[in-house]
Amino acid sequence: MDEVKVDKKINIKGLVCPYTFVKAKLAIEDMEVGEVLEILLDYEEASRSIPKSMEDHGQKTLKIEKINDTDWILLIKKEKE
Amino acid sequence: MEFTEDQLQRYSRHIILPEVGGKGQKKLLNAKVFIVGAGGLGCPVGYYLAAAGVGTIGIVDNDTVEISNLQRQIAHNTNRIGKLKIESAKETFEALNPDVNVIGIKERLTHLNIKDLMKDYDIVVDGTDNFPTRYLINDACVMMKKPLVSGAILKFEGQLTTVVPGEGHCYRCLFEEMPPAGLVPSCQEAGVIGAITGVIGSMQAIEVIKLILGKGDVLKNTLLIYDALKTTFRRVKVPKNPECAVCGASPTITELKDYDAGYCRL
Numbered sequence: 001m002d003e004v005k006v007d008k009k010i011n012i013k014g015l016v017c018p019y020t021f022v023k024a025k026l027a028i029e030d031m032e033v034g035e036v037l038e039i040l041l042d043y044e045e046a047s048r049s050i051p052k053s054m055e056d057h058g059q060k061t062l063k064i065e066k067i068n069d070t071d072w073i074l075l076i077k078k079e080k081e
Numbered sequence: 082m083e084f085t086e087d088q089l090q091r092y093s094r095h096i097i098l099p100e101v102g103g104k105g106q107k108k109l110l111n112a113k114v115f116i117v118g119a120g121g122l123g124c125p126v127g128y129y130l131a132a133a134g135v136g137t138i139g140i141v142d143n144d145t146v147e148i149s150n151l152q153r154q155i156a157h158n159t160n161r162i163g164k165l166k167i168e169s170a171k172e173t174f175e176a177l178n179p180d181v182n183v184i185g186i187k188e189r190l191t192h193l194n195i196k197d198l199m200k201d202y203d204i205v206v207d208g209t210d211n212f213p214t215r216y217l218i219n220d221a222c223v224m225m226k227k228p229l230v231s232g233a234i235l236k237f238e239g240q241l242t243t244v245v246p247g248e249g250h251c252y253r254c255l256f257e258e259m260p261p262a263g264l265v266p267s268c269q270e271a272g273v274i275g276a277i278t279g280v281i282g283s284m285q286a287i288e289v290i291k292l293i294l295g296k297g298d299v300l301k302n303t304l305l306i307y308d309a310l311k312t313t314f315r316r317v318k319v320p321k322n323p324e325c326a327v328c329g330a331s332p333t334i335t336e337l338k339d340y341d342a343g344y345c346r347l
Contacts, residue, residue: 022093026103028086057099 003063004075007035013042013071020046021053024076028059031078036062039074047072082107088180088250092134106134110180113137115202117218119166120144121273122208122232124156125282126289131174131181133290138174138334139202140188142166161189185229190214192337195221204292206285207231211328212259213340218251220337223328230288230299232281233295237264237274237309239281242300242319243288246328249301254288254322277309 008031012023020043028037041047051061051074058080065073084092084103095101095109112135117183119142127138144166146157156173157166167185174183188194195217199205205227207218215231222229222244229244231252244251284305291297304317327334 018093019089019096022089022096026089026097029103053097 006038009038011040016043019033024050028078032077035078041072042070105294108293109134110136113202114204115199116141116206118208119170121153121278122282124154125279126206126285127174129286131178134180137182139184143187143189152279190338205229216259216340218325220259223251230285230290231265232285234277234281236271239277241284241305245301250319250321251328253327255319
């Protein structure tokens, strides 16, 4: 995987839907177009639903990675205001 | 302004909408909406705007709750009979959402007080039950360049239109003069099916929310008519009247006056 410059990180472990997406969306709203958000989460469904919802909102998923038994890392690039 | 955890949860279904988001929710929390009437339409409009987190809701009415209101005026209840409607509405809306500041104004709108009462608000909602006040509100909104979401109901029929001054029609472009007193029956004379106030009032609330968010298309140059018996909606085009007495190029109405010509007040 190419090195991607991460501009902002959030840890939403312990949260479930829809708050996982609420937190991710609020984080990306405060960023500039072109910047990348890293999301650390432990709710499996959100590892699928956040990328899908982000794409629906015009953002781009760069990475979905399971990093251990419980956690995922997502990288989302902001492409739309 | 950052959201509290409670607010994140309360408004989560708004925030995840692309059209709202955190930014839109903050616009709602900062918005100031003025509702005329705490009756059939004012109740659902205020209720949903309070639920949506519209931060300041001014509501003007000088009546008290009567048992005959309760078939449709859902912000009030049986224990509140005899209480001022603005107090009852404030209690209901603030209990639903403590983020909301409800300012009850015990007045009848007149040409003398309307501009002063409306001046601090962004958007006006007409939920009145009489033509003199309806025309007064329209004329004041045009003069003050305030968007107006106008609703009306009678029997099994409801109407809705949104006036955005400078961008479309106004109520006078639609109905130049008010009908003569006695020609149009009132709710008291003709009856009204209670739930229709919820249909029209909820749509008024959505028009207000869209105006606050700056999203979607409001009912500019359009009158929406709902026939509850047939379950049909009809959209009628309402072009701006270039010769309109209040919003036209050379208006003849340049000052407000009261139009209380023999109308019975309900």
